[in-house]
Amino acid sequence: MDKIRAFIEEQFLVEFDDDFPEDTNLFKEGVMDSFGYVQLCRFLEREFAITFSEAEMTGNVLVSLSQIRDTVAAKLAAAG
Amino acid sequence: MCGIAGLVGWDSGDGLPELALTMLGRIGHRGPDGLGYVVGDGWALGTARLAILDVAAGTQPMGDDSGRFWLAYNGEIYNYRELRTELEARGAVFHTHCDTEVLLQAWLAWGAACLPRLNGGFAFALYDRREDRLVLARDRFGKRPLFYARHGKALLFASEMKAFLAVPGFAFRQDPAQIASILGSWTPLPDQSGFVGIEQLPMGEWLEVTGATATRHTYAPLDLLDAAPPPATEGEARDAIRQHLADAVRLRLRSDVEVGVYLSGGIDSAIVAALTTDISGRPPATFSVTFDDPGLDESAEQQAVAAALGTRHTPLRIRAADIAEACPEAVYHAEVPAFRSAFVPMFLLSRATRDAGIKVILSGEGADEAFLGYDLFKETLLRADWASMDEDTRRQRLGRLYPHLGHYGPQDIAALTGLYQQFATESMPGLFSHEIKFQNGRFSARLVKGAGDPFTAITALIAAHPELSGLSPVQRAQWLEYKTLLPGYLLSTQGDRAALAHGVENRCPFLDPAILRLAAGLNLRFDDGFEEKRLLRQAFADCLPEVVVNKRKFPYRAPDSAAFAAARPDYLEALLSEGELAKLEYLDAGFAKRLTAKVLTRPAAEISTKENQTFLFLLSLALLHRTFVARQGIPERPAPPVVRAVDLRGRT
Numbered sequence: 001m002d003k004i005r006a007f008i009e010e011q012f013l014v015e016f017d018d019d020f021p022e023d024t025n026l027f028k029e030g031v032m033d034s035f036g037y038v039q040l041c042r043f044l045e046r047e048f049a050i051t052f053s054e055a056e057m058t059g060n061v062l063v064s065l066s067q068i069r070d071t072v073a074a075k076l077a078a079a080g
Numbered sequence: 081m082c083g084i085a086g087l088v089g090w091d092s093g094d095g096l097p098e099l100a101l102t103m104l105g106r107i108g109h110r111g112p113d114g115l116g117y118v119v120g121d122g123w124a125l126g127t128a129r130l131a132i133l134d135v136a137a138g139t140q141p142m143g144d145d146s147g148r149f150w151l152a153y154n155g156e157i158y159n160y161r162e163l164r165t166e167l168e169a170r171g172a173v174f175h176t177h178c179d180t181e182v183l184l185q186a187w188l189a190w191g192a193a194c195l196p197r198l199n200g201g202f203a204f205a206l207y208d209r210r211e212d213r214l215v216l217a218r219d220r221f222g223k224r225p226l227f228y229a230r231h232g233k234a235l236l237f238a239s240e241m242k243a244f245l246a247v248p249g250f251a252f253r254q255d256p257a258q259i260a261s262i263l264g265s266w267t268p269l270p271d272q273s274g275f276v277g278i279e280q281l282p283m284g285e286w287l288e289v290t291g292a293t294a295t296r297h298t299y300a301p302l303d304l305l306d307a308a309p310p311p312a313t314e315g316e317a318r319d320a321i322r323q324h325l326a327d328a329v330r331l332r333l334r335s336d337v338e339v340g341v342y343l344s345g346g347i348d349s350a351i352v353a354a355l356t357t358d359i360s361g362r363p364p365a366t367f368s369v370t371f372d373d374p375g376l377d378e379s380a381e382q383q384a385v386a387a388a389l390g391t392r393h394t395p396l397r398i399r400a401a402d403i404a405e406a407c408p409e410a411v412y413h414a415e416v417p418a419f420r421s422a423f424v425p426m427f428l429l430s431r432a433t434r435d436a437g438i439k440v441i442l443s444g445e446g447a448d449e450a451f452l453g454y455d456l457f458k459e460t461l462l463r464a465d466w467a468s469m470d471e472d473t474r475r476q477r478l479g480r481l482y483p484h485l486g487h488y489g490p491q492d493i494a495a496l497t498g499l500y501q502q503f504a505t506e507s508m509p510g511l512f513s514h515e516i517k518f519q520n521g522r523f524s525a526r527l528v529k530g531a532g533d534p535f536t537a538i539t540a541l542i543a544a545h546p547e548l549s550g551l552s553p554v555q556r557a558q559w560l561e562y563k564t565l566l567p568g569y570l571l572s573t574q575g576d577r578a579a580l581a582h583g584v585e586n587r588c589p590f591l592d593p594a595i596l597r598l599a600a601g602l603n604l605r606f607d608d609g610f611e612e613k614r615l616l617r618q619a620f621a622d623c624l625p626e627v628v629v630n631k632r633k634f635p636y637r638a639p640d641s642a643a644f645a646a647a648r649p650d651y652l653e654a655l656l657s658e659g660e661l662a663k664l665e666y667l668d669a670g671f672a673k674r675l676t677a678k679v680l681t682r683p684a685a686e687i688s689t690k691e692n693q694t695f696l697f698l699l700s701l702a703l704l705h706r707t708f709v710a711r712q713g714i715p716e717r718p719a720p721p722v723v724r725a726v727d728l729r730g731r732t
Contacts, residue, residue, distance in 0.1 A: 013526075013674040013691075030526065033519045034502055038495045054494045 004068055007043050012036060022065040037062075044068070050075045082140065083110030083580070084152040084205055085238035086117075086125030087231075087247070088214045088289060093121060093729050100124040102246035105719035107239055109413075110154070110580040116140045116724030118150050118207075120731075123214070125152040125205045128720060130583050132156065132335050132440060139724045142180050144188060147728075148210050151184045154239050155202025155224045156587065158331035163197060187215075192286060195299040199331070199593060203281070205237055209728070214289040220300035221446070221591050222270065222283030222567030225576060228294075229278040235289055240577070241278055241415050245714070252708040253277075254701070256528050256666035257537075259417065263524035263697055264534025266419050266517070267568025269541055274416050275708070283567055302562050303547075304555045307601035308594075314606050318619040320598060325619075328592035329355040332442055340365040340438040342429070342586070343385055343393070344636055345378025347613065348444025348453075350385045350628045351620045352589055356442060357389045366391040367433050367441070369398050369425040369638075376637055384625040396432050398425040400639050404647035409715050411703040413581040414573040418700045419524070419693045422638040423574040430582040439584060445570055446590030449561050450599040451613045453633055455481060456561070457554050460513040461609050464553040466504035474500070480610045483632070508535060510542030513557030520690040524697050527675075529668045538564075554609070640692040642684035644699065652680075655702045664705055672698055 005022070009015060012031045016022050026032035032040070041057045044050065050072065062068045085103040090096060100117040104126045108115065111128030118125060118141045127140035141152045157163070160179035163186055168174070172185045179200075186194035187206060192215075201223025206215045216237055218226045228237040231250055236243075244250045253276040262268050270282035281287055284300035311317045329352060333339055341353040343366045357363045366386055371377040379395060386393035403424045410427040411418065433441060448454050462477050469477070474497060482496075506512040518535065525534035541563070542548060548556055571588075579586040589595070607614050612633050621629045644652060654660060656676050661667055679687055679695045687695075706712050 010678070013671055013678065015670065015674065030522060033522060034499055035519055038499060042492075042495065054498045057495055057498050 003047060004044070004072070005065060007040070007047075008065055008068075011039065011043075016065065023067070024065075025063045026065075027063050040068075044072060048072055048076060050079065082130055082152075082154040083107035083128040083239040083243075084125065084154045084203065084226075085128075085236075085243040086123070086152060086205055086207075087234050087236045088123040088207070089234040089291070090122045090124070091233060093119075096124050096729070097725065097727065099246065099248075100126045101719070101722065103236075103238060103243040104128050106243045106246050108720045109583060109717060110239060112583045112720050114139070114723030115720050116722070118143070118726040118728060120207070120209060120728040123207055123212075125150060125207055127152045127154070129723070130439060130580075130585060132337055132585060140180060141724070141726070142184055143726070144184055148208060149184065149188065150207045150209070150726075151180065151187075151204060152206075153180050153183055153202065153204040155200055155204070155219065156332075156334075156585070157183060157198050157200035157202060158334060158592075159197075159199040161334070192217075192297065192299060195286060201587070201591070203239060212290065215286060216281055216289070217286035217299075218281045218283055220284040220302075220593065221562070221571065223571055223576065223588070223591065225572060226281040227273055227278055228281060228287065233292070235294065240413075241273060241275065241708070242412070242714075244278070245708070245711070254664070254666065254705060254709060256531070259666065259701065260525045260528040260531035260534040261537040262417050263419075263527060263531075263694075264518060264521040265514075265538045265564055265568075266521055266693075267564050268416050269537055270563055270567060272537070274704070301547075302559060304551060304558055304596075304600055306597055308597045310601040310605050314615065314618075317602050317606060317615055321602075321616060321619040324592070324594055324598050325351060325589060326355050326359065328589035328595055329442065330359050331592070332587040332589050333360055335440050337439045338365070338437070339440045339442060339587075340367060340433060340436075341391070342366070342441050342443040343368040343382045343391075344444060345381035345385075345628070346444065346631065346634060346636075347617055347620070347624070347628055348447035348590065350381075350444075350624050351447075351616070352442050352444050353385060353389055353391060354620065354623050355589075357391070363389050363391040365436065365438055366393045367429055367436070367438075368393070368395050369429050370395045371398055371638065373639060376639065378634065378636075381625075381628050381631060384627050388625045394432060394436060396425075396429050398428060398638065400643035401647045402428060403638060403643040404649040404652075407644075407649075407699070408651060408703050408707075408713065410578065410581070411700045412707050412715055413577045414700070415577065415704070415708075416568075416573060416700075417697050417704065418569070418573050420637065420696055421640050421643060422636055423569075423578050425638050426574050426578040427581055430579045430584040433579075433584050434582040440587065441579070441584060442587050442589060443575075444590060445575060445586075445588040446566070446595075447613065447616065448633070449558060449566055450590055450596050451616045452554065452558070452603050452609055453613045454561070455612075455633065456513065456517060457557055458610055458612065459516065460554050460557045463500060463504050464512070466500055477610065509539060510548060510556070511535065511538065511560070512553055514560055520693055523690040524694040526671050527668060527694060527698055527701070528666055554604070639684075641679045641687055641695040644695075645680050645684065648680075652699075655699070655706065660702065663710070664701065667698075667701075 041052045096119040104115045111130045113131045143150045157179045160182040164182045167185045201219050203218045203224040203226035227241050255276045288295045341364045368382040370379045410424045525531045
């Protein structure tokens with residue numbers, strides 16, 4: 001899961017710390033845009049062999065690192 | 081072509097001639113043929129002249145016979161002969177064959193009503209001694225620059241801001257709010273300069289200064305509904321395009337010195353070169369930039385055009401190290417932050433052009449805006465109709481917009497259609513067409529700490545033009561391009577500033593008002609706009625090589641951050657070190673540091689467009705801070721000789 005954190009830090013040029021906690025809404029902070037979001041989803045698909053629906057990929061539903069982690073974990077668990 | 085500078089409302093008469101000369105000396109590159117000035121009680125204006133028309137007699141500044149009006153003028157009025165004939169019929173008597181005198185007489189005859197009659201690229205300052213009134217004016221597309229600033233009780237003006245470096249007590253300060261806007265919208269808006277207290281006179285406007293009052297007036301609003309009656313058939317449309325462009329080129333070949341052509345490798349400059357050959361009866365000297373990277377290089381197309389027309393062609397090979405080395409001086413000339421490096425090769429090309437003995441060149445700028453050449457326009461058409469299209473039509477149109485789509489996997493296509501779905505309705509008021517493009521700008525604006533909304537200024541600009549609601553989405557996109565990228569980068573940083581840095585005047589036939597009116601009547605009338613500039617291409621298909629006629633739009637680019645990562649110029653570390661960047665107090669230091677580290681250490685293929693763009697912005701901001709704010713490393717050149725000095729102090 002640290003790969004997700006590293007990807008976001010690298011891709012969006014941020015650093016998670018006390019001033020920028022993992023539950024920060026990345027859209028609201030202007031860090032992630034729609035293109036970045038799609039890139040993130042494609043990364044998660046490749047990295048964890050999961051699939052996002054078109055709605056998930058474009059609905060901007062994964063807004064923070066902590067939420068993304070939970071969602072990926074849930075998808076992996078569901079896939080068994 | 082020239083540079084102008086001056087001031088009004090200066091408290092002391094002492095030292096005015098010296099001040100005028102120092103200001104002009106700072107922009108001497110624009111007019112290496114000689115400096116001229118006139119000073120009066122508390123006012124001064126002057127010109128650095130590049131002599132193109134009536135080389136011997138056109139010395140400036142020029143006064144009228146009564147000595148009441150004094151004119152300092154930069155640019156060319158291409159229809160000056162026709163205006164002169166009209167003025168002579170009204171009884172005007174001329175002493176020269178220069179367009180400067182035509183402008184002066186036109187103002188005497190018609191006042192500000194002369195401005196809409198002028199077809200050209202110009203900026204001028206006119207002082208009325210009887211009324212103690214200064215007039216500043218600028219052409220309708222923003223071809224030639226004009227900046228002004230209040231300084232105590234005085235008002236300063238100049239073609240380039242660097243003239244203000246000469247004014248005692250004047251300090252440059254970067255303006256975080258303007259910078260956030262520039263980064264967001266990619267370029268300065270028509271009135272922005274990037275510096276506190278300095279304004280640009282927007283295109284198509286004039287400014288009236290009397291005492292402490294300065295009033296702006298618009299004389300040529302951009303009206304995309306002002307269309308010429310469209311021809312009935314495609315054949316007639318092609319004839320009209322050929323005819324109008326030939327007229328526009330013919331006007332721009334009026335020069336007492338040789339005129340060359342810049343070849344980009346695209347259709348627009350090829351058309352200009354072909355018409356130039358045709359009209360002048362012999363092939364012109366042509367110039368172009370070439371690159372090692374085949375992804376950027378257009379040598380083959382440039383050579384094909386040069387060979388087909390038989391031009392004397394000079395290609396200039398630009399390497400990464402050339403860009404890195406020349407960047408600081410090119411940014412000094414540009415004066416505003418730049419989102420890409422492609423203006424640096426143009427700066428070097430104008431030097432080569434000057435060295436070849438050519439003072440005037442024609443180029444293809446303005447064609448994409450008039451004839452819908454950019455992908456942005458297709459993208460806007462697609463998004464505007466998105467909701468009404470079925471799935472197949474969407475895919476098919478996307479395929480025409482992105483020809484490589486066929487190679488994409490189903491998940492990629494799903495991502496792309498999903499993205500368009502999100503951008504199918506307007507979320508930024510009045511900016512629908514540019515919402516995708518401005519995603520990059522939003523990223524760049526993160527450079528400015530606590531920038532807030534970087535689109536406040538452009539949203540206000542749109543709101544000040546309620547007539548835009550009467551335009552189609554694609555016309556609104558055109559309007560925005562005519563107000564942002566074209567004047568804010570293509571005509572300025574990459575155009576006028578790059579060319580005049582070495583005393584070369586650039587002229588753009590596609591910016592003739594008649595061309596815009598013609599295109600406004602033709603666009604989307606005979607096709608759906610998805611084959612860019614189709615009619616324009618077809619109009620010239622029989623006289624240009626096929627490789628150029630059928631070439632898809634290829635944006636002119638140069639190596640961006642990769643050039644700096646590869647060449648690692650000495651100044652880079654000093655400029656982008658933590659200590660240096662800390663001097664730019666408005667910067668988000670952490671973001672700037674992470675960006676720099678990534679750009680300079682990772683392979684070029686891993687650097688995204690928006691990261692490239694943001695790095696170039698950061699670098700140019702740091703360079704502008706160093707030269708203008710800290711006044712370090714200012715390039716010095718010997719001032720041109722003084723050819724005219726008029727002192728009217730103490731005289732009525």
